[in-house]
Amino acid sequence: MTDTSGTAAPAPGASKLRWLVVAIPYLWLVVFFLVPFLIVLKISFSTYAIAQPPYEPVFDQLSTVWERAQQFTLDSYRYLTEDPIYLRSYLSSLRIAAISTVLLLLIGFPIAYGMARAPSNMRTTLLMLVILPFWTSFLIRVYAWIGILKPEGLLTVFLQWIGIFGPDQQVHLLNTDWAVFIGIVYSYLPFMILPLYATLEKLDDTLLEAAADLGARPFKSFWVITVPLSMPGVIAGSFLCFIPIVGEFVIPDLLGGSDTLMIGRQLWNEFNANRDWPTSSAVAVVLLLILVVPIMIFQNYGRRTAQ
C-alpha cells in the first residue's frame, strides 16, 4: 500500500485524515453509483403501469413491504428474452464495440508510438493536441460529423472539388454503420491514445538497441519487444473504449441509420418513447452484468502484471 518508511510516525489526527481520504471515493461511489443502481434494480422488478411514475412501487413504504413484495416480478427480464430485438441489440452493440476497439487500436497505436518517439520537447505539444478536442462539447463535435458526412456535406464538396466525384455524385455515409464507426473512432481516440502513450513513453530504448545488437531487425524488435511490453496500455485503452462504446447512445442515434441496432438506443426508446421503465431498467441491469465480465478480466490482468 503506502510506503511510510522514512517518514515520522503519523500524528494522531493523521489517521483520521487518512480514513477521510479513503472514505471520499467510496462515498462518491455509494451516492452516485450504488444508490442509483439500486433504484434502477428496484424498478426493473416492478410492473409496468400507466401512471406517474409509470410503475407500481415495490419497496417504497416499509409498512406495506410485504404486500408490495408480492408484486415483485421478473416479467421485465422475461420480456427481454421474448422479443428478439433485445438480444440482437446486445449482440450488435458488442459487435460494434469490438470492431471499433480494433479500429481504435490500429489507428491509436501508430499515433501513440509516433508521439512517444517524438523529440521530448515536442511531446507535450502533441499530448495537448490529442486532448484539445475535449475543449469542445462532445455533442457539438458529433453534430459536426453530420455536417461533414451528409450527402451535400463537406466531404462531398471536397471530393467533388478534387475531382474524384462528379458534380452529380454524393457521399452516402450518414445514417449507416460506417458513420457510426467514424463517429465512435473519432470520439474515443484520445481514450485509446493516452494509455498507449503512457506505456510506450516509458519503454526503455536500450531494450531495442539490445535486440538490434543481438541480430533482430527493426520490425522484428517491434513485434517481440515493443508490442509485448505495451500490452498494459493496449489492454487499458481497449477496455477504456470498449466498455462505454457498448452502451453508447448519442453517436448511433445521431449518425446511425434506423437499422443501426445498439442497446443504448433501445434503452432510451424504452424509457422515453414507450415510457416502460421496468423494461428499460432491466435492459440497463443486464447491460451492466454483461460489462462486469470484461471489467473483471481487466482487473485480473492488472493484478497479475502488478505481481
Add this chain to the structure above:
Amino acid sequence: MSKTLGPVKRAFAPWTDSAAKPAIEFRNVTKSFGDFVAVGGVSLSIYEREFFSLLGPSGCGKTTLMRMLAGFEEPTSGEILLDGKPLAGVPPYRRPVNMMFQSYALFPHMSVEKNIAFGLRQDGMGKAEIEARVKEMLRLVKLEPFAKRKPNQLSGGQRQRVALARSLAKRPKVLLLDEPLGALDKKLREETQFELMDLQMDLGLTFLIVTHDQEEAMTMSDRIGVMNHGKLVQIATPAEIYEQPNSRYVADFIGNINLIEGTVAALPGGGTRLEAPAAGLVVETDQAIAGGSAGVASFAIRPEKVRISLDRPAGALDGVNMIAGEVWDIGYLGDVSIYRVKLANGAVMKATVANTTRLVSRPISWDDKVWLSWSRDAGLVLTD
C-alpha cells in the same frame, strides 16, 4: 569461471608486432552531436584476444566510441574497420559484435533462458542447438537454477550474469562491455573482474570495455586507452600508464600522485633539473625532457615512491631529491598509512608507508618535522 589456475599468462603484446593485423581499427574517427564534439579524431587498433579498456571520466566520449563500433551511432568522419572490413553503413543487427549494456537491458517479459536464447533465435539456429547453447551459457555464469525466472526476480549480480551470458551466447568476435560492473557492490565487483578475465582467456575473445573505474581497468586490461574530452590521451599497458604517464592529466587520473610545478632545464649529462623555489624543491632525474628546452613543467611522483624520515637523508647530492616539511595529517588504511606533509609554501605532498609490522606506536607522528626523499628514477617530469 573455473577456480583452477590456468597456465601462466603468456607475454601477450601484439601491438608491438608490426606484422599483426588489428581486429578492430578506428581511423581518425570523429563524432559530433550538433556543435558538441563527443569524439575527436580517435585512431586506435585493438588486437584479437586483447582485453582493452577505455578509461575516462563521464562525458569523455568513451561510450560514444563504443556505440559507434556496435552500430548505434555512425561516425561523423573517419572509419571503423572490423577484421579489415569497413563497418560504415552496416546496421547493428548485422555486426558480429555483441554488447553488454550498462543497464543490462534485459527483456523484462522474457525468462532468463529466453533472454539468452534471443540472439540465437535471430540467427535461425535449430531448436536443439539453441537449447544446448543456452544450457552451456547458464552453466558458464552459474545460473542453471534460475533459467525460468524473470529478470525482476533476480538480484543485481545475477542480472549482470544474465546480461553477460546473453551477449556471449552468439560467440561474438568482439564483446563490448559498457560499465559492466558499475551496478555491483565492491566485493562482488572484484570477484567478477577476475571471472571476466578468466572467461576472456578461456573463450579467446576480444573484449572492449568502457569504464570510469581506474582500478577495474588496471586489474583486467592488457592495454588501457585513457580518454579526455573526446580524445585518446594515452594508450599503454596498465604498468606503463601508471609508471610512465605521458601527461599531468593521465598521471592525476590514474592512482595517487604528487604534482609540483617548477621550471626545468636540461642537465649536461642528458638528465633534467627541476626547481620549485617556493616549495624549496630541487629535483634531478636521468629522464630527458621532450624538446630538451627549458620551461615550466611538473614533477610527478607516486606517494609510495616517497621515503619519509625524521633525519635529513644522506644523498649523493645534498639538498637534491629531498624536501623538508611537517606532518599535517596521517591516514591509516590498514595495509598502508598515508602521510600528508606540508611543505614550506603550504603545498601538501603525500607519502605512503607500508605497515609491514603491527603498529604499536608511530615513529613519526602529527606535527613532526620530517624529510621526504626519493631516488633519481622514482619521479617523472611532465611537460604536458
